[in-house]
Each structure stands twice: as structure tokens, then as C-alpha cells.
Amino acid sequence: MARYHIETYGCTSNRGESREIERRLRDAGHHRTELDEADVAILNTCTVVEKTERNMLRRAEELEGAVADLIITGCMALAQGEEFREAGVDAQVLHWEEVPTAVTNGECPTTTPDAEPILDGVVGILPIARGCMSNCSYCITKFATGRIDSPPVEANVEKARALVHAGAKELRVTGQDTGVYGWDEGERKLPELLDRICDIEGEFRVRVGMANPGGIHGIREELADVFARNEELYDFIHLPVQSGSDTVLEEMRRQHRVEKFRDIVGTFDERLDHWTLSTDFIVGFPTETEADHEASMELLREVRPEKVNVTRFSKRPGTDAADLKGLGGTLKKERSKAMSELKREVVREAHAAMVGDRRRVLCVEQGTGDSVKCRDSAYRQVIVRDATEHGVEPGDFLDVEVTSAETVYCFAEPVRSAAERADGAPTPADD
Known part of the structure; x- marks a missing residue:
């Protein structure tokens, strides 16, 4: 931590x-x-x-x-x-x-020992388990959380139901590594849990939090099918690869290699027409060579994730990686800058391609000024300005047309339904 x-x-x-x-x-x-x-x-x-x-x-x-x-x-x-x-x-x-x-330096998120659901506006935070099954050489979180401890599926479903009944429109399923939920009992329970949550009565969306490739790989087909059949699930997965080099992944003691990451991405590509891949890279791990760095850059160019977190490695006390001779700060800075520039190019391209599209979005929270932050079905961020004029507030579902794009989000205007047009409801275009 x-x-x-x-x-x-x-x-x-x-x-x-x-x-x-x-x-x-x-x-x-x-x-x-x-x-x-x-x-x-x-x-x-x-x-x-x-x-x-x-x-x-x-x-x-x-x-x-x-x-x-x-x-x-x-x-x-x-x-x-x-x-x-x-x-x-x-x-x-x-x-x-x-x-x-x-x-976080590429580490897993850490919930508190007594983590309970939280309703923040229309967003419900649902921690489904504590701990992980990994032993990454750079991560200090494991000292605080220990191994995975998974409450029963029914217990998490009841917590999710309580959040929906309390007014949650977006449920964020969280944990150190959601993909290994149930492993402490010898079962892979994430697909079952997500199916059960999506069966809860009400109109809401569900975002699945970080899942390491090592935990997801064995259930990738079953999990992708769960996403495909449940419209409540945002078609979004946070899958931190951390490096495009198998050599570096081994030194990091990650439980996957690059090919497993590609397998998961390929499976979701096959099952879903429109989805968002989020991933993380740690730049400047002590053993990372120039060739290793270029392998990460090439993987980023290849899979073109639409959300990318680039983190410069820094030592955490008590971890094995802290004992390794580190790379110079200038070198880490140069590699981080190169990857961040490539990231911006990839992410900007993805959002620019949305301009002109019509999307169904959920308004999640207030934005800057008189705007609201919304999410489309693939969890891409869409900003609607002049929210008061449009009569839009957090918790609303609406249809929008994307009008312009920035690097990490788009701007959109609400689209009137046929019934609204028949009623003569004013829109900015009528002014």
C-alpha cells in the first residue's frame, strides 16, 4: 500500500x-x-x-x-x-x-478487512472477495491482504440486490483479483456470480473490476459467454498484462505469459462485437532491456487497448524486486514517455472512431460545470454538456449521438425518441 x-x-x-x-x-x-x-x-x-x-x-x-x-x-x-x-x-x-x-505501481487494489458495499451517488461499490492468488515480486499489497478469501455467491448477490434496491444504477464489482473469486474453495465462481447479479430485478449496469490474465485464462470462454448474454454487464474487462516480454513477466512472477493474454483478448473478440480492453504496463522494471521494452510497445500496437495505464516502476519496501539493481531514472522516464505517447495515439484513435455513432448510455455522475459523465455499453466515457437544459442527471439512461472526441472521452448530445418529437419537446436544434 x-x-x-x-x-x-x-x-x-x-x-x-x-x-x-x-x-x-x-x-x-x-x-x-x-x-x-x-x-x-x-x-x-x-x-x-x-x-x-x-x-x-x-x-x-x-x-x-x-x-x-x-x-x-x-x-x-x-x-x-x-x-x-x-x-x-x-x-x-x-x-x-x-x-x-x-x-498503485501496478499492484492490486486493496480493500479493508471489513469491506462492505458502498453506495456513492448512483454507483454501488461491491467488494466480492479479499486477497489474491498471486505472488508478484514487486507488489507490497499481498502483505496486507493475504490469499483469496471468497464469501459465498449468495452472500454477494444479496449485497448487490441491496445496492440496486437502494438506488444503484451502476454496480462496480471489485477485489484484488476478481478472476480468482472462489479459488479458495476450489471453484471458479466469477461467471456464476455475474449471471446471478444480472438476474436481479431492475435497470442497472455492472462493471467487473481488475482480473489478472492468469486467473481469467482458464474461464475465458465461459466468462465471455456471460458477457455476451447479459446486457447488464458492461462489455469491458481490465486485464493487466504489465509487460510484453515473457522474460520480464517471469521476473515479475506474474502467473501468465503474453500468449495467455492474447488468448483472452482473442476469445472476447470472437464473442463480442463491441467491447473495451483496459490493460496496464509497468515500464522500467529492473531487469527490463531495450528489447523487452520494445516487446511491450509492439504488444500495445497489436492489441490496441482502449484504456491503458502506464506506470513507471518504483521499489516497494520488503518486496523481492526492491533488492534488484534498478534502471536509471532517465531511462525509465524515456521509456515511460515513449509508451505514454503511443498510448495516447491508440486511445485517441478509438474515441475518434466513435464520432457520429449513436449509443445508449447511463449517466453515472456529475461532471465539470453543468455536465454529466456517462458510460456506453462498453464503458467508454461520454460527456453530455448542458445537462440542466437537457433534463439529464445521474441515474438516467438515454440515447446520444457522439459529436466530438478527446483522447480519453467523447462528447455527445441526447437524441430525442419518436414519442418526444411528437410531443414537440424542445431540443437545442429547435432553438
């Missing part, structure tokens, strides 16, 4: 994003602390005037010297991220949504 220090500058929007970053970090078992005790510092920046920019650069330089890892996000990071690089600041410059994953 990481100890983090976060500083936020600027407007209310920035403060809201920092709160969301902290919520996700808290849910993953990480702890906020003072700067002198932190493993990682997060700087959420503002760029309103030139003086502010100078202050942000100065503060970034100060934080870089105080912690092992620095993450910079916010307005200046997104609009003028190159200024930090030109100033020689050794940091990851990320969109705020990428920050929580970067802090």
Missing part, C-alpha cells in the same frame, strides 16, 4: 478532481500522509496566469526532491505538460483519472 501526499491548486473543479482521486486511493487501501512520510506526491496544478505557472514549476521541483515519485495532474499538466519536462522535473504528467492507477 502506498502513502501519498496530495496538493491541489486552483478552482473548485480541481478540488473536485482531487477528492475523486483520494476516494479511489482510499478504496484501494492507500493512505494520505504528510510529505515527509510519503512514497508519492500528487500535484494538482492550475495555470490561470503566468505567475501561477511559475509557482507550479517551483513547487514541482520542491516536491520532486522530497519524494521517490511525483505525479503531476490538473490544468497545467494537461495544457503545458512539456514545461515540466523542459524544466527537468522528473515526474509522471497524467490526466487526473489516470492518477489512482499510477499510484
Whole structure:
């Protein structure tokens, strides 16, 4: 588990994003602390005037010297991220949504021992188990969670039903590794659990949290069929490969090799017409060669996941990987930059291809200003602006047409049904 220090500058929007970053970090078992005790510092920046920019650069330089890892996000990071690089600041410059994953250093999320369902707005958080079956050489989480401990399917279904009855429109099935749910009892229970949750009466969607390839591979066909027959399930899977090199995966003690990852992707490609692959890469593992790095780059080009988390390796105390001689910070930075640029190209292409499409979406939460964040059937993020004018709020299902795209999300306008047009309900096009 990481100890983090976060500083936020600027407007209310920035403060809201920092709160969301902290919520996700808290849910993953990480702890906020003072700067002198932190493993990682997060700087959420503002760029309103030139003086502010100078202050942000100065503060970034100060934080870089105080912690092992620095993450910079916010307005200046997104609009003028190159200024930090030109100033020689050794940091990851990320969109705020990428920050929580970067802090975890490729580790599994960590729920607390007494984790219970949480209803946050219209989103229900459903931890289905604690612990994992992995022994990754870089991960400190295993010291806190231990081996997998799976409650019965019926117990998790009842928790899911309670969340739906309480008003949840999106259920997020979480755990250190959802793919190994039930392994402690000698069974692979995730497909059964998901089928049972989808049978709950009501209109809602279900997102399956991170599942390591080693746990998913043996149930890939059964699991893909569960996705194919249940429209309640977002056609989305978070499958962290971590490296495109079998040599590095062996040193990481990951329970899969690249071919197993490809097998899973191929199976979902066969079963689903439209789905989203999310994956993670750790860049700069101590034994990673230039050829290993290029293998990861080539795998990214090949499978073209639509959500990619790129994390620079950092040592965690007490792990076996911490004893390895590390790569230089400059080399890790260069490899991280190269992969992040390729990632942006791949992700941008996927979202640009959505422009002009009509999609059914669920409004999940308030966005910046008068906007709402929505998810389509494959869990791609779609932003609807002027929500008040459109009469849209979290919990609504609606049909939209995608009008434009940014790197990690799209913008869309609601589409009126035939009944609405007959009623003469006004839309922006009528103005």
C-alpha cells in the first residue's frame, strides 16, 4: 500500500478532481500522509496566469526532491505538460483519472478487512472477495491482504440486490483479483456470480473490476459467454498484462505469459462485437532491456487497448524486486514517455472512431460545470454538456449521438425518441 501526499491548486473543479482521486486511493487501501512520510506526491496544478505557472514549476521541483515519485495532474499538466519536462522535473504528467492507477505501481487494489458495499451517488461499490492468488515480486499489497478469501455467491448477490434496491444504477464489482473469486474453495465462481447479479430485478449496469490474465485464462470462454448474454454487464474487462516480454513477466512472477493474454483478448473478440480492453504496463522494471521494452510497445500496437495505464516502476519496501539493481531514472522516464505517447495515439484513435455513432448510455455522475459523465455499453466515457437544459442527471439512461472526441472521452448530445418529437419537446436544434 502506498502513502501519498496530495496538493491541489486552483478552482473548485480541481478540488473536485482531487477528492475523486483520494476516494479511489482510499478504496484501494492507500493512505494520505504528510510529505515527509510519503512514497508519492500528487500535484494538482492550475495555470490561470503566468505567475501561477511559475509557482507550479517551483513547487514541482520542491516536491520532486522530497519524494521517490511525483505525479503531476490538473490544468497545467494537461495544457503545458512539456514545461515540466523542459524544466527537468522528473515526474509522471497524467490526466487526473489516470492518477489512482499510477499510484498503485501496478499492484492490486486493496480493500479493508471489513469491506462492505458502498453506495456513492448512483454507483454501488461491491467488494466480492479479499486477497489474491498471486505472488508478484514487486507488489507490497499481498502483505496486507493475504490469499483469496471468497464469501459465498449468495452472500454477494444479496449485497448487490441491496445496492440496486437502494438506488444503484451502476454496480462496480471489485477485489484484488476478481478472476480468482472462489479459488479458495476450489471453484471458479466469477461467471456464476455475474449471471446471478444480472438476474436481479431492475435497470442497472455492472462493471467487473481488475482480473489478472492468469486467473481469467482458464474461464475465458465461459466468462465471455456471460458477457455476451447479459446486457447488464458492461462489455469491458481490465486485464493487466504489465509487460510484453515473457522474460520480464517471469521476473515479475506474474502467473501468465503474453500468449495467455492474447488468448483472452482473442476469445472476447470472437464473442463480442463491441467491447473495451483496459490493460496496464509497468515500464522500467529492473531487469527490463531495450528489447523487452520494445516487446511491450509492439504488444500495445497489436492489441490496441482502449484504456491503458502506464506506470513507471518504483521499489516497494520488503518486496523481492526492491533488492534488484534498478534502471536509471532517465531511462525509465524515456521509456515511460515513449509508451505514454503511443498510448495516447491508440486511445485517441478509438474515441475518434466513435464520432457520429449513436449509443445508449447511463449517466453515472456529475461532471465539470453543468455536465454529466456517462458510460456506453462498453464503458467508454461520454460527456453530455448542458445537462440542466437537457433534463439529464445521474441515474438516467438515454440515447446520444457522439459529436466530438478527446483522447480519453467523447462528447455527445441526447437524441430525442419518436414519442418526444411528437410531443414537440424542445431540443437545442429547435432553438
